Amino acid sequence: MNNDSSVTSPAGSQTLSRGIRLLEILAADDKPLSIDDLARALGVHRSVAYRLLRTLEDHGLVTRGANGLVSLGAGLAALASSVSRDLQAAALPELSEAADELGMTCLLVLFESGEGITFASAPPRRSVAVSYQPGHRHPITRGGPGKAMLMELPDSAWPVEATEALRTEIAESRARGYATSYDEVVPLLWSVAVPLVVPGQPLASVAAIHVSLTRPEAEIATRLRTAATGIARGRGARCRPPPPGGGPRPPPATGTPRALGP
Numbered sequence: 001m002n003n004d005s006s007v008t009s010p011a012g013s014q015t016l017s018r019g020i021r022l023l024e025i026l027a028a029d030d031k032p033l034s035i036d037d038l039a040r041a042l043g044v045h046r047s048v049a050y051r052l053l054r055t056l057e058d059h060g061l062v063t064r065g066a067n068g069l070v071s072l073g074a075g076l077a078a079l080a081s082s083v084s085r086d087l088q089a090a091a092l093p094e095l096s097e098a099a100d101e102l103g104m105t106c107l108l109v110l111f112e113s114g115e116g117i118t119f120a121s122a123p124p125r126r127s128v129a130v131s132y133q134p135g136h137r138h139p140i141t142r143g144g145p146g147k148a149m150l151m152e153l154p155d156s157a158w159p160v161e162a163t164e165a166l167r168t169e170i171a172e173s174r175a176r177g178y179a180t181s182y183d184e185v186v187p188l189l190w191s192v193a194v195p196l197v198v199p200g201q202p203l204a205s206v207a208a209i210h211v212s213l214t215r216p217e218a219e220i221a222t223r224l225r226t227a228a229t230g231i232a233r234g235r236g237a238r239c240r241p242p243p244p245g246g247g248p249r250p251p252p253a254t255g256t257p258r259a260l261g262p
Contacts, residue, residue: 023072024135024137025042027134028137029133035070060074089234090231091234095107095121098206098208099123099125103126104124104130104209105121105209106207109149109204109207111204112202114159116137116138116149117136142185143191144180144181148178148195150173151179179193186209190212191207191209192213193205193224196231198231198232206224207224
């Protein structure tokens with residue numbers, strides 16, 4: 001009995017991990033994928049990918065169209081709707097309004113296990129938009145949204161791969177109150193982002209992305225800060241203003257993100 005458990009447990013964990021990874025792959029792509037595409041992305045044989053899909057399909061987490069292509073299912077949406085529902089309800093109106101004003105896709109990105117995960121996305125309704133779906137993941141050390149979250153973390157809590165150049169860049173970002181990036185997560189995309197800390201929620205950032213910046217970065221950051229303030233108020237909290245006179249805001253002294261306050 002003990003021997004069987006020691007053998008089957010890792011395999012079961014691997015199967016679960018692969019199933020979750022398959023969902024992440026579908027969430028990160030903006031189009032349905034074939035079973036062969038998913039097998040390649042997972043690094044497994046087509047038959048393994050097919051068995052995973054059948055299980056997920058049985059639970060309504062994925063669906064296959066008449067052409068055989070796979071997309072996320074309604075069951076996953078039902079599960080997701082119960083996760084941080086209040087945060088999503090507070091975020092989407094603010095992101096949509098900012099996106100329409102800036103003409104840029106706006107995002108709410110959450111910090112989890114050293115990565116930034118796109119939690120909500122709102123494209124502008126009256127201009128060409130960059131498609132960036134919820135579920136997209138990237139290292140916190142890359143991209144404006146990740147760097148904005150690093151602004152709120154003490155240096156001791158940073159990933160070990162953080163370079164001195166990145167530390168210098170984040171010090172400058174802290175001084176001006178926002179982070180930027182170009183061609184770091186998605187090729188040829190610009191991003192501007194501000195941090196957001198809401199009690200009871202993961203460390204987060206609010207960002208705008210586009211293929212070009214038609215406004216000054218500081219102006220975009222100001223509008224994003226307004227959106228962040230609206231999201232925080234929707235959660236019964238307040239956003240801090242940017243550093244007075246553009247001066248640096250010292251990083252927190254402990255390993256936990258700073259709480260919102262005046």
